[in-house]
Amino acid sequence: MLETSARLLRLLSLLQAHREWSGPELADRLGVTARTVRRDVDRLRELGYPVNATPGTGGGYQLGAGAELPPLLLDDDEAVAVAVGLRGAAGQGVEGIGESSVRALAKLEQVLPGRLRRRVSALNAFTVPMLRTPQALVDPAVLTELANACRDSERLRFAYRDHSGATTRRIVEPHRLVCTERRWYLVAWDLDRADWRTFRADRIEPTPPHGPRFAPRPAPADDLAAYVAKGVSTAVYPTEATVRLHVPLAEAAAAVGIADGVLTAEGEHSCLLRTGAHSLDVMVIHVAMIGFEFEVLDPPELTGRVRALRDLLTRALDRPGGA
Template sequence: MLETSARLLRLLSLLQSRRDWTGPELAERLNVTARTVRRDVERLRALGYPVHAAPGTAGGYRLGAGAALPPLLLDDEEAVAVALCLRTGAGGTVEGVEETSVRALAKLEQVLPSRLRHRVQSMQAITVQPRRGGGPTVGQQVLTVLGAACRDRERLRFDYLDHGGAASRRTVEPYRLVHHGRRWYLLAYDVDRADWRTFRADRIEPKSPTGPRFTPRELPEDAAAYVAKGVTSRAYRYQAVIVLHTSADSLAQYNWSGFGTITARDDLSCELRTGFESLDALAMYVGMLGVHFEIKEPPEFADHLRAVAARLSRAADAAEPPRAGVSPAGR
């Protein structure tokens, strides 16, 4: 009886870890026969777990949605990860999760073994969270819909507002949700435009139902890197490529998230790719780095810098010189 109960818990854990399982896959994982798997599935159903089955060679088992949330079976690493995420939830960018995060964390910590509770508390003690800014937040329901569509590989329709405020209806194949620069982005293949696109989740209004399911395409590159490039350059009027005459490591003090990407060229130089709505803002940003640089793109940036340099030079020449014996700071 104990062996059967342990196997049922293991079967439930497997059904929670993946959307679809075939009978032979479950039998191999549990080291039992397919007939035993069928019997165990019936036992789970008798306990109230909605395990759905599809016949045939392409069929299998899937844990469906029930009237209540079934017990979640987490290994040590999963439990620690969930606890840490809940602890930091109050300072995140998902709207309305603060109170529910606290309630869920209280339930989880109540049943955590002492060794895991100590790990969570130790990690939290040395973790410094950034102050929550006044930027846009995204609703829990929106993230849930986007995440489910990515997981189930179902087409998604939504209304979207771009950075200029223009509205459009999009039909996409969603692939990844990416958190970058304290915002959530959806990386998806835009069906109507036949190209990859990055969408800000807080500007998405999903439409139901989702579907049909699609065959996955090969991603253009790492999802996080693709989104970083998109939100730091492609969405802006001016897209800049600047060679900085310093090592990439020397610029590690700057927080590039949401502003640009740095790629090392050699030990003494690196390449900055970024984007801005105005050349004045780009000039101020690059000038504040305090290093020599070369302009690769855009070509009009060089003329703009000459105009800025002339304006600054005139201001310096026209400045009133300090009186004798009085330092500029003391005036």
Template sequence: MSSETSARLLRLLSLFQARRDWTGTELAERLSVTPRTVRRDVQRLRDLGYPVDATPGVAGGYRLGAGSTLPPLLLDDEEAVAVAVGLRSAAAGGALAGIEETSARALAKLEQVLPSRLRRRVGAVNAFTDAIGRRAPLVESEHLAEIAACCRDTESLRFVYRTYDGAESRRLVEPHRMVHVSGRWYLLAWDVNRDDWRVFRLDRMEGPMSRGPRFRPRTPPDDAATYVAKGISSSAYSQQARIILHAPESEVAQRLSPMVGIVTPIDESSCELRTGAHGMETLAIHLAFLGYEFTVVEPPGVVEYLRELAERIGRAVASADSAASLPSGPSAHSGPSGGGAEMST
């Protein structure tokens, strides 16, 4: 096989990995060859073990199929850097149990074949990056894969669920979709016994998990991400609030995490926040630290807690001002000679 043919095969393989379906004419134009040469090159890839599927006819074409082994991946420079950085981040500690070791092995393989210029770029990201913040609870990767398979195959799922206060219950659910928020994994599912939609934290779903009967998919009242965001920011709490923030929604959405609440625009200078807490006083403190001017729509009781909080803070400031105005230093307590009292040992 000539070097020209080998280079063309690599280019053809790269095209197959970049897009799912190609017509013979498109491939011929990309490779600057005839359709007949494309057919020969496709057969060469098959002889090398690549499962290239073909569909006949005018609308037919070629597609790289799934084989029994993983074929070599061809990445451009930006793709290689992105994959390496992602693997390094996962190796440093991801949200899935056991992913660190697997990511480190994959990263070692990738770095062996990276050109030096790309290896330096990836190394710079690692050398000049630090992580801070509380690590989210880990989720077993096999649990994640099992739940995803049930979502895909529309098969119900049985498991033991542990709430935040430690109470356990057996659940039978029809899983809809998983959502990843701020390092935590959530499952939106129809709870069969409660006859309603529920949001479950994956790290609180305990095994052994078992599959149940198939089900007909339902449509949740919101898209999965919005429903989960509501569930973890307001619906799950005993005290829920609607607040008007006097700031643009675009600014607030960038600053506040989805775990804080759901933000929707009202006009160019204000938006609505739906949030919650486990107590009225906690909710008042939570609102006081948002960093925006706001108006409480509901519940009205939180205004009283805010008034008490404002008065308490006002008294603390007044006390601090009074203390600062008092004379201090040795001259304020010295005797006629101006000296301090002696201390004997």
């Protein structure tokens, strides 16, 4: 009986970790026959787990959605990750998630073993969050819908509102969600434009039905976070520039957000910033407001704008009526 119970828990863990398994795959993982897998699936159904089965050579087993939420099976690291994530969820720009995360955390901590509760307490007690106030909140239902479409490799239809308020209809093959401390972004292949695009999640309004499923494409970049950073800080603007900041990379990274530009290491005491703006005049203000000593590398015209701003400010200070 104990062996059967342990195998059922292992089977449940496999079904929760992967969208779909074939019978032979499960039998191989569990070290049993396909017939035993079928019997164990029936036992899970009796316990309230909605396990769907599709016959045929392309079929398999899939954990579906039921009328009630059955217990989830988490290993130690997963339980700690969920508990810590729930504590920080209120500051991650998801609308209305604060109260829900507190309720879920209370339920989770009630059943955590003592050794895991100590790990969670230590992480929270000795971690100081540096979270900015989110600029735009995302409906949790929308975020979940986007994540499910990425997981299931399912085409996604939505209305998208750009920065000017204009709305367009999009059909995309979603790839990944990228989260910053202020916003969520969806990286997807836009079918109408035949190219990769980055969408702000708070501007997306899903318009079901979605589908069909698609074969995932190779990612547009190995580092998706850097890819999104470049897209939202540089590529969307008509004017781009590269400047050298005379501070170490770590110090610059503490002040330069994802929308400010892309930083790359150069030397021990300097780094490069690639950024964008609507015009060179705006670029001067943007770089100056970052607050570090800098020099212009590209384009040369930006140096002239820096001099013009310097002269303008100098004249303002030299006027007789100046304070």
